[in-house]
Amino acid sequence: MKIKYKLAASVAAFIFSQNVAAQQRFNEMTYSPSETTFRLNAPSKPTLRLYEAGRGGKAYKKVKLMPNGDNTWTATVKGDLKGKFYTFDIGRGETPGVFAKAVGCNGGRGAVIDMKETNPAGWENDRRVPTKSPADLVIYELHHRDFSIDPSSGLMHKGKYLALTEQKAIDHLKKLGVNAVHILPSFDFASVDESKPDVPQYNWGYDPLNYNVPEGSYSYDANLPTRRIMEFKQMVQALHKAGIRVILDVVYNHTFDLANSNFERTYPKAYYRYNADGTPSNGSGCGNETASERPLMHDYMLESMKYWVNEYHIDGFRVDLMGVHDIQTMNDIRRELNAIAPEIFVYGEGWSAGSCAYPHEKLAMKAAVPQMPGIAAFSDDIRDALRGPFSDDHKPGFLGGVTGLEESLKAGIAGMIDHPQVDYSKVNYSKKPYALEPTQMISYVSCHDDMCLVDRLKASIPEAEYDENELIRLNLLAQTAVFTSQGVPFMLAGEEMLRNKKGVHNSFNSPDSINHLDWNNLKTYPQVFKYYSGLINLRKAHPAFRMGRADLVRKHLEFLPVQDCLIAFRLKDHAGGDKWKNIYIILNANKELRTINIPKGQYTIVCANGEVNEAGLGEMEGGEVMVDGQSALILHD
Numbered sequence: 001m002k003i004k005y006k007l008a009a010s011v012a013a014f015i016f017s018q019n020v021a022a023q024q025r026f027n028e029m030t031y032s033p034s035e036t037t038f039r040l041n042a043p044s045k046p047t048l049r050l051y052e053a054g055r056g057g058k059a060y061k062k063v064k065l066m067p068n069g070d071n072t073w074t075a076t077v078k079g080d081l082k083g084k085f086y087t088f089d090i091g092r093g094e095t096p097g098v099f100a101k102a103v104g105c106n107g108g109r110g111a112v113i114d115m116k117e118t119n120p121a122g123w124e125n126d127r128r129v130p131t132k133s134p135a136d137l138v139i140y141e142l143h144h145r146d147f148s149i150d151p152s153s154g155l156m157h158k159g160k161y162l163a164l165t166e167q168k169a170i171d172h173l174k175k176l177g178v179n180a181v182h183i184l185p186s187f188d189f190a191s192v193d194e195s196k197p198d199v200p201q202y203n204w205g206y207d208p209l210n211y212n213v214p215e216g217s218y219s220y221d222a223n224l225p226t227r228r229i230m231e232f233k234q235m236v237q238a239l240h241k242a243g244i245r246v247i248l249d250v251v252y253n254h255t256f257d258l259a260n261s262n263f264e265r266t267y268p269k270a271y272y273r274y275n276a277d278g279t280p281s282n283g284s285g286c287g288n289e290t291a292s293e294r295p296l297m298h299d300y301m302l303e304s305m306k307y308w309v310n311e312y313h314i315d316g317f318r319v320d321l322m323g324v325h326d327i328q329t330m331n332d333i334r335r336e337l338n339a340i341a342p343e344i345f346v347y348g349e350g351w352s353a354g355s356c357a358y359p360h361e362k363l364a365m366k367a368a369v370p371q372m373p374g375i376a377a378f379s380d381d382i383r384d385a386l387r388g389p390f391s392d393d394h395k396p397g398f399l400g401g402v403t404g405l406e407e408s409l410k411a412g413i414a415g416m417i418d419h420p421q422v423d424y425s426k427v428n429y430s431k432k433p434y435a436l437e438p439t440q441m442i443s444y445v446s447c448h449d450d451m452c453l454v455d456r457l458k459a460s461i462p463e464a465e466y467d468e469n470e471l472i473r474l475n476l477l478a479q480t481a482v483f484t485s486q487g488v489p490f491m492l493a494g495e496e497m498l499r500n501k502k503g504v505h506n507s508f509n510s511p512d513s514i515n516h517l518d519w520n521n522l523k524t525y526p527q528v529f530k531y532y533s534g535l536i537n538l539r540k541a542h543p544a545f546r547m548g549r550a551d552l553v554r555k556h557l558e559f560l561p562v563q564d565c566l567i568a569f570r571l572k573d574h575a576g577g578d579k580w581k582n583i584y585i586i587l588n589a590n591k592e593l594r595t596i597n598i599p600k601g602q603y604t605i606v607c608a609n610g611e612v613n614e615a616g617l618g619e620m621e622g623g624e625v626m627v628d629g630q631s632a633l634i635l636h637d
Contacts, residue, residue, distance in 0.1 A: 022299040022302065022303050023303060024039070024072075025041045025072070025296075025299065026041075026098065026099040026299070026300065026303045026304075027039060027099070028040060028088075028097040028098070028099050028100065028110070029086070029097075029100070029101070029110060029112065031081065031082065031112055031113065031114055033080045033082070034078070034079070034080070035076050035077060035078045035079065036076070036077050036081045036112055037074060037075070037076045037077075038063075038065065038074065038075050038076075038077070038086065038088075039065075039068070039072065039073070039074045040065060040072070040073050040074075040088050040097060040266065041071055041072055041073075041266070041267060041296070042071060042073060042088070042090050042266055042267050043071055043090070043267060043268070043270075044090050044091070045064065045065060045066075045067075045073060045090070046065045046073055046088045046089060046090045047062055047063070047064060047065070047088070047089045047090075048062065048063040048064075048065055048075055048077075048086060048087075048088060049061070049062055049063075049086065049087045049088075049089065049094065050062075050063070050077070050081070050084055050085070050086050051084065051085040051086065051087070051109055052084065052085070053085060053104070054085050054103070054104015054105050054106075054108075054109050054111065054223060054225070055104055055105050055106065055108065055109070055195070055223075059087075061077075063075045063077060065088075071267075081112040082112055082113060082114055083111075083112065083113075084111075084112045085104050085109040085110065085111050085112070086109060086110045086111075086112065087108070087109050087110065088265075088266065089265075090265070090266070092264065092265045092268065093260065093265045094108070094109075094265075095262045095265040095266055096108065096109055096110035096210065096262065097110060097262060097266060098211075098262045098263055098266050098267075098271075098300065099211075099212055099300070099303070099304070100210050100212065100213060100262075101113075101115065101212055101213060101307075101311075102115075102213060102225040102226070102229065103188060103210050103213050103216075103225060104223065104225060105194045105195050105216060105222045105223045106193065106194050106195060106216070106222070107188045107190070107194075107209045107210045107213065107216070111225035113225050113226050113229075115229075115311070117226060118226045118229040118230045118233065119230070119233060120230055120233050120234045120237055122237070123233060123237060126233075126236070126237050126240055126313050127240065127313070128240070128245070128313055128314075128315050128341060128343070128344070129179070129240055129243055129244065129245045129315060130343065131245070131315075131343040131345070132343075133439060133546070133548040134345050134376065134439040134488050134548070135438065135439050135486070135488060135546035135547065135548035136179070136540070136546060136548075137179060137180045137245070137345065137488050137489075138177060138178045138179050138180065138483075138489055138491075138536055138539070138540065139178070139180045139181075139182050139247065139442075139488065139489065139490040139491070140173065140176070140178035140180065140181050140182065140491055140493055141182040141184070141447055141448060141490065141491070141492050141493060142181060142182070142183060142184070142493035143183075143184045143204065143448060143493070143515065144159060144160065144161065144163065144164075144183065144184070144186070144218045145159040145202060145218075145512065145515070145516075146493060146494070146515045146516055146517055147163060147164075147169070147493055147517060148160070148163035148169070149512050149516050150512070150516040150517060150518060150519065152517075152518055152519040152520045153168075153517065153519045154168055154519065155168060155169060159217075159218065160218055160219065160220060160231070161186075161214070161218045161219060161228075161231045161232050161234070161235040162220075162231055162234060162235065164181070164235045164238060164239060165234055165235055165237075165238035170238065170239075170242045170244075173242070173244055174242060174243075174244075175533060176496055176529070176532060176533050176536065177532075177533050177536035177537045177540060178244070178491075178536065179243060179244055179245060179540075180244065180245040180246075180247055180315065180316065180345075181239060181244055181245070181246055181247065182247040182249060182316075182318055182490070183246065183247070183248060183249060184204055184205055184249050184448060185204065185205030185206055185208070185215070185249045185250075185251055185320075186205070186214055186215050186218065186232070186248060186249070187205075187208060187209075187210065187211050187212065187213060187214065187215060187248075187250070187251075188208075188209045188210035188211075188213040188214065188215050188216065189203065189205040189206070189207050189208055189209055189215055189256070190207045190208070190209040190256035191203040191205070191207045191256070191509070192205075192215075192217045194216040194217050194222035195222070195223075197217065197222070200511065200512060201217070202509055202510060202511055202512060202515060203508060203509050204448060204449075204508040204509075205249075205251075206251050206286075206320060206508070207251075207255075207256040207286075208251050208252075208254070208255050208256060209255075209256055209262075210262065211250075211252070211304050212304055212307055212308070213228070213229070214228045214229055214231075214232040215228070216228050218231075218232075219231050219232075232312060233312060233313075236312055236313055236314070237313075240313065245315035245316060245345075246313075246314055246315050246316075247314070247315060247316040247317065247318055247345065248308055248312075248314050248316070248317055248318070249317075249318045249320060250304075250305065250308075250317050250318070250319055250320065251320040251321075252290060252292070252297075252300075252301050252304070252319070252320075252325070253283070253284045253289060253290055253320055253321040253322075253324035253325065253352075254284035254286040254287070254288050254289055254290060254321075254324075255288060255290070257287065257288070258272060258280055258287065258288040261288075263290075263297075267296060270294065270296045270297075271290055271291060271294070271296055271297045271300070272288055272289065272290055272291055273289050273290070273291040273356065273357040273358060274357060275357050276357075281355075281356055281357035281358075282354050282355075283321075283323075283324045283352040283353065283354045283355060283356030283357070283358075284321055284324055284352070284353055284354070285353030285354050286353075289324050289352075289356060289357075290324070291358070292324070292325040292326050292329040293326040293328070293329065293358065293362070298329050298332070301325075301329060301333060302329075302332060302333055302336050305317060305333055305336075305337065306336055306337070306340065309337065309340055309341070309344060310340070314344075315343075315344060315345065316344055316345035316346060316347075317344075317345075317346050317347075317348075318347055318348060319346065319347070319348030319349070320348070320349060321348075321349050321351070321352055321353060322348025322349050322350055322351075322364045322377065323348075323349065323350055323351040323352040323356075323363050323364055323365040323366070324352045324353075324356055324363070325363070325364045326358065326362050326363060326364065327362055327363065327364050327368050327371050327372060328362075329364075330346075330348075330364045330372050330375055331371075331372055331373075331375075333346065334346060334372065334373070334374045334375055338374070342374075345376070345488075346374065346375050346376070347375065347376035347377060347378070347442050347488070348364070348375070348376075348377060348378070349377070349378055350364070350365050350366025350367070350368075350369060350377035350378065350434075351365060351366060351380075352365075366378075366380075366430065366434050367430070367434055369434045369435055369436070369440050370433075370434065370435075370436050372440075373436065375440065376435075376439060376440045376441060376442055376487075376488060377434070377435075377440065377441065377442065378442045378444065378447075378490075379412050379416055379441045379442060379443060379444070379487060380429060381408050381411055381412055381416065381427060381428055381429050381430050382408065382409060382411070382412025382413070382443055382444075382445075382481070382482075382485065382487075383444055383445055383446075384397060384408075384428060384429070385397055385398055385405040385408035385409045385412060385428055386398050386399055386409065386445050386478050386481055386482075387399055387400075387445055387446075387453070387456050387457070387460065387478065388400065388402070388456070388460045390450065393451055393456065393459045393460065393505060394459055394460055395460060396460040396461050397460075398565060398567075398589050399457065399461070399474045399477060399478055399589050399630075400460055400461045400589075401565055401589060401590065401591065402565070403564040403565055404426075405428065406562045406564075406565070406566075406567055407422065407423050407424075407426035407427055407562075408426070408427045408428040408429075409481065409567050409587075410422050410559055410562075410567060410569075411424065411427045411430065411433075412441070412443060412481070412485055412487065413481065413484070413485045413486065413557075413567070413569060414438070414485075414486055414553055414557060415435055415437070415438025415439070415440075415441045415443075415485065415486035415487045415550070415553060416430065416433055416434050416435040416438070416440070416441040416487065417433050417435050417436070417437065417438055417441075417486075417550040417553060417554070418433040418550070418554075419433075419553065419554055419557070420554065421558070421559045422559075435487075435550075436550065437548070437549060437550050438486040438487050438547070438548065438549070438550060438553055439487070439488055439548055441485075441486075441487035441488065442487060442488050442490050443482045443483075443485040443487035443488065443489050443490065444482060444489070444490040444491065444492075445478045445479065445481070445482055446491070446492045446495060447490070447492050448492060449506075450505060451501070451503070451504075451505050452492055452494065452495065452499050452500060452501050453475055453478060453479075453492070453495050453499075454471065454475065454495075454498055454499060454500040455500050455501055455502070455503050455504075455505075457471055457474050457475065458471065458500075458503070459503065461474065470630065471498075472498070472525065472527070472528060472610070473610065473630040473631060474589075474630055475495070475498065475528065476528070476531050476532075476610055476631075476632070477587060477588075477589065477630055477631060477632055479491065479495070479531075479532060479535060480535060480585075480587060480607070480632040480634075481567075481587055481632075483535045483536060483538075483539050483545070484535075484539070484545055484585050484634070486545070486546065486547060486548075486553050486557065489536075489539070491532075493517065494517040495532070496528060496529045496532040496533070497517060497518065497519065497521040497522050497525065497528065497529060498521050498524075498525045498528050499517055499518070499521070501514050501515060502514055527610060527611075530611075530612075531610055531611065531612055534607075534611070534612030534613060534614070535607070535612050537614070538606065538607070538612055538614050538634075541614055542576075542578050542579075542580065542583070543575070543576035543577055543578050544556070544571040544574075544575035544576050544578035544580065544583050545571070545576075545583075546576070547575060547576040548576075552575070552576060555573075556571055556572055556573060556575035556576065557569060557570075557571060557572075557575070558570045558572055560584075560596060560597075560598075563594060563596070564590070565588070565589040565590045566586070566587065566588045566589065566590060566594050566596070566627070567586075567587045568584065568585065568586040568587070568596050569584075569585055570582055570583065570584050570585075570598075571583040571585070580636040580637070581636070581637055582636060582637050583634065583635075583636045584598055584603070584625075584633075584634065584635050584636070585632065585633075585634050586625070586627045586632065586633040586634075587632050588627040588628070588629060588630065588631060588632070588633075589630060590629050590630070591629045591630060592629045593626055593627065593628055593629055594626070594627050594629070595624050595625065595626050595627070596624075596625050596627060597623065597624055597625070598622050598623070598625055599622050600621070600622040600623050601621070601622040601637050602619060602620075602621065602622075602637065603619065603620050603621070603622055603635040603636060603637050604616045604618075604619055604635060604636055604637075605617045605618050605619070605620055605633070605634070605635045606634050606635065606636065607632055607633060607634035607635075608628070608631070608632075608633050608634075609628055609631055610631065612634075620635065622637075
């Protein structure tokens with residue numbers, strides 16, 4: 001026992017020392033009123049340049065950094081530099097470094113600030129929202145500009161972080177019932193010119209520039225480095241006060257470009273993957289891919305995510321193209337976050353956008369999720385079973401009356417775990433379970449990176465384009481599958497108001513006229529919001545829909561005999577400790593009425609014909625039960 005204890009202690013000491021070294025490596029600027037120390041990890045001696053402004057003008061001072069350990073260079077400049085700007089240069093072009101925590105307009109220069117001055121009043125009392133299980137989360141994915149830019153929003157801070165501090169925005173989210181907001185990339189990205197705030201510009205933000213600074217175009221003054229930081233924190237603080245978690249979309253798999261990136265200008269070839277012939281690997285589909293398995297990038301990802309957690313109180317991360325990263329790095333991230341707060345949720349895309357210059361079996365693909373406890377992946381299985389394949393916008397799925405997808409939908413409803421009634425040989429993509437626990441599956445039917453649900457239904461089901469009632473029925477049916485599944489439910493902002501993007505699939509740089517939310521739809525289609533809200537709150541009120549553990553799902557989730565384009569299942573015997581003994585969920589995608597047999601008895605209907613009411617919509621007898629076409633029926637005894 002003593003030997004094991006000493007071994008464990010030595011391992012812990014080694015990990016601690018490695019963490020300290022990583023923290024020092026990326027602590028590139030340390031400010032005090034009397035002096036500021038600059039530090040850079042680079043292969044050759046850097047020159048430090050100091051500037052009066054964040055853009056333009058010449059450096060008023062140049063300083064040579066001196067060696068301070070292996071590939072580490074430092075310089076201390078006396079005096080109070082607060083409000084000044086800086087760059088490093090090893091001869092490959094000026095850069096704010098790889099870990100700038102504050103920058104000037106457009107991110108070309110680092111800023112010397114006192115981070116304590118960026119904290120809003122009461123920030124020291126801000127806390128992450130407690131989470132017992134990821135199964136309790138209801139995730140709402142939004143883009144800052146989409147959410148608030150349209151006049152119909154009635155929000156004052158249009159396109160800004162502060163829109164999410166407004167009472168109307170908070171009230172909308174709370175009434176809908178979501179408890180986690182997934183914000184699209186909000187670090188400093190390259191595609192929007194922050195110096196032209198009055199010129200309409202749009203991008204999703206998947207083009208990283210400075211990973212550890214909030215994007216300036218969502219702030220009121222990108223020229224003032226502290227402003228964007230404080231406003232981001234005010235947003236987090238307001239959402240936390242409302243009981244809503246904040247999940248940050250992180251894009252460590254690639255940079256805006258390679259040659260001019262901060263990584264390459266600081267430590268060439270240390271952060272990226274290359275093919276055998278020396279060309280950059282392109283598993284991201286963006287011209288470059290980072291190398292998470294290499295020490296600098298591995299440590300960078302860990303320190304960056306911990307920084308967002310500690311400095312900005314972030315509650316979770318969505319990892320873009322997680323399949324580009326290696327399994328070990330993702331597990332190390334999970335371990336490091338567990339040491340801070342185990343409830344921090346991590347999920348990602350379990351795929352890449354191309355072939356990576358790294359062994360496939362070592363990458364954090366969806367199939368590798370069993371090797372990554374505590375990390376979840378999006379389920380394209382349930383998504384495409386419901387609405388049709390990602391590869392063909394015009395091909396329908398279950399919702400369009402396509403048979404043969406029932407087993408894929410069953411797998412998604414069970415949370416992609418091993419379940420005795422799911423035949424994975426008939427599942428569309430995953431031929432074996434990929435989740436050890438249902439909380440490792442993100443259940444969804446639409447997200448930013450695709451057609452929104454309305455557009456997809458119109459594109460793949462001709463009748464839905466001309467029959468608004470059918471469009472709404474199918475929309476509601478799709479989300480019923482999502483929110484009654486045992487995975488972690490996820491929805492795209494605006495689906496609750498029947499959002500459309502005029503049929504644009506990849507709207508990453510489309511104008512506001514395509515991407516905006518039309519809040520007038522809340523008045524035009526009040527039944528849609530009411531159904532979404534009722535469905536979400538039904539899930540939150542009943543643990544049967546979110547058991548959170550595979551053993552409980554196998555014990556309490558029972559599928560009824562499948563019919564073409566009809567799935568039915570029972571959550572039985574007070575599943576998850578639910579007050580309702582048995583809950584029946586029937587999803588009928590056929591245009592016509594269907595019947596299904598359930599045990600005789602007296603049941604209360606809580607969802608039928610586009611209405612949800614936990615208190616009950618009426619009573620019915622068991623036996624042969626009729627389910628209207630393109631609708632869901634939920635009842636309990």
